[in-house]
Amino acid sequence: MTSNRRKWRSIGLCAGLMSLALSAAGAQTSASQDLASFLDKAAQKIKSYPQKASWTASAVSKITKMDRKWTPESVTIVTKTVKLSDGERDEVILKAEETKKGKTKDITKQYAEDAKETRDKERKRRAKEGDGGGDGRRGGSMSLDSLLPFSEQKRGQFNFQLTENAALDGRPAVLLEVTAKVKDEKNWEGRFYFDPLTNDLLRIEVRPSENPSMVKELEFRMTFEILEGRTLAVKSSWIKINGGFFLKHIRQVIEEEYTGFEVVK
Numbered sequence: 001m002t003s004n005r006r007k008w009r010s011i012g013l014c015a016g017l018m019s020l021a022l023s024a025a026g027a028q029t030s031a032s033q034d035l036a037s038f039l040d041k042a043a044q045k046i047k048s049y050p051q052k053a054s055w056t057a058s059a060v061s062k063i064t065k066m067d068r069k070w071t072p073e074s075v076t077i078v079t080k081t082v083k084l085s086d087g088e089r090d091e092v093i094l095k096a097e098e099t100k101k102g103k104t105k106d107i108t109k110q111y112a113e114d115a116k117e118t119r120d121k122e123r124k125r126r127a128k129e130g131d132g133g134g135d136g137r138r139g140g141s142m143s144l145d146s147l148l149p150f151s152e153q154k155r156g157q158f159n160f161q162l163t164e165n166a167a168l169d170g171r172p173a174v175l176l177e178v179t180a181k182v183k184d185e186k187n188w189e190g191r192f193y194f195d196p197l198t199n200d201l202l203r204i205e206v207r208p209s210e211n212p213s214m215v216k217e218l219e220f221r222m223t224f225e226i227l228e229g230r231t232l233a234v235k236s237s238w239i240k241i242n243g244g245f246f247l248k249h250i251r252q253v254i255e256e257e258y259t260g261f262e263v264v265k
Contacts, residue, residue, distance in 0.1 A: 035162050038174070038199075042192075043150040045199045049232040052087035054264035057233070059091075059256055066251035074100035078111060084233075085264065088123075091115060144232075147188045147206055147220065149178050157182040158189070168193045168202055180209035188220075200226050215243035227263050234258065 061078040078096045082089065096111035097104055149158045159179045166175035174194040180187040190206035203223045211218060221238040239254045 035160055038162055038176070039150050039155060039160065041199045042176070042194065042201075043152070046145070046148060046150060046201065046232075049230065053227075053231045053233070054085050055227060055231065055233060056081065056083045056260075056262050056264060057258045058082075058260045059258045062255045064253045064255075066253070068251070070251065074098055076107070076111070082258070083264075089119070091119070144222075146186070147204065148192075149180075149188070154187075157184075157187055164196065166193070172196050173202060174199075183210040184208075185210050185212040198226075200224070201232065211243075214245045215241075217242035225258075225261060227261050231263060233261060 059080050059082050061076075061080070063076040063078070065073045065075075067073050076096060076098045079094045081092045081094065083091075093108060093112035093115060096106070096108045098107050149155065149160075157180060159181055161177040163175040163177070166173045168175075174196050176192040176194065178189050178192065180189045185208045187209045188206040189209045190204065192201065192206075193203040194200065195202055201224050203221070205219075205221045207217075207219045208215075217240055219238075219240040222234055223236045225233050225235040227233050234256075235258055237254075237256045239252075241250050241252045241254070244250050
């Protein structure tokens, strides 16, 4: 009798463990389906934004150059107007001031000339490469799409963790944490925040999974604004750069804030 009781207890325990395992497997399958569904929605939302947007805004840039100990050497504040016309970016520099060793000087003219030269070189590069003006969300030579891992073609190179009840600046958000399986300078990893109701992209915090040659640190943070419910625009950005070669080394933090957006019809 005792032997039979032990036998049935063992059978019951095995059945319970099997039931628990099946439930867990079912939960994992459901979670996997939820993740795939969300990635599909995120990718579709990104595709829904106009590829060549047109808008104007005011912007303030703060460029802080650092020494080897990451103590500020100089700070340049630039105020400007920015215009994006069919994906082609243009800027009008209103004022630029550099503060160094406690002294501030007006560098508006030189900064405007240097900025124009940089934009002209970028246009020529894009024309040569057949870029055709980019995707309407381009800032410098890197498109937003190159930072995003949501497309079906890229997903296999990343691990994803989804948190649906997250928060961003005190408001509800969906958080997607991304880690690259394939470490490469083109595979960016980090955090992506979304609006839980519309699936709009709200913020990204990313870095390359493998730094490019001659680069020690490279980080991007961007927050976004949805103009008229359909156009994605960068509202603020923060970039940290630490790299260089031979005697030229760049240690900078670049911050930019946009206000007064107006969509150009």
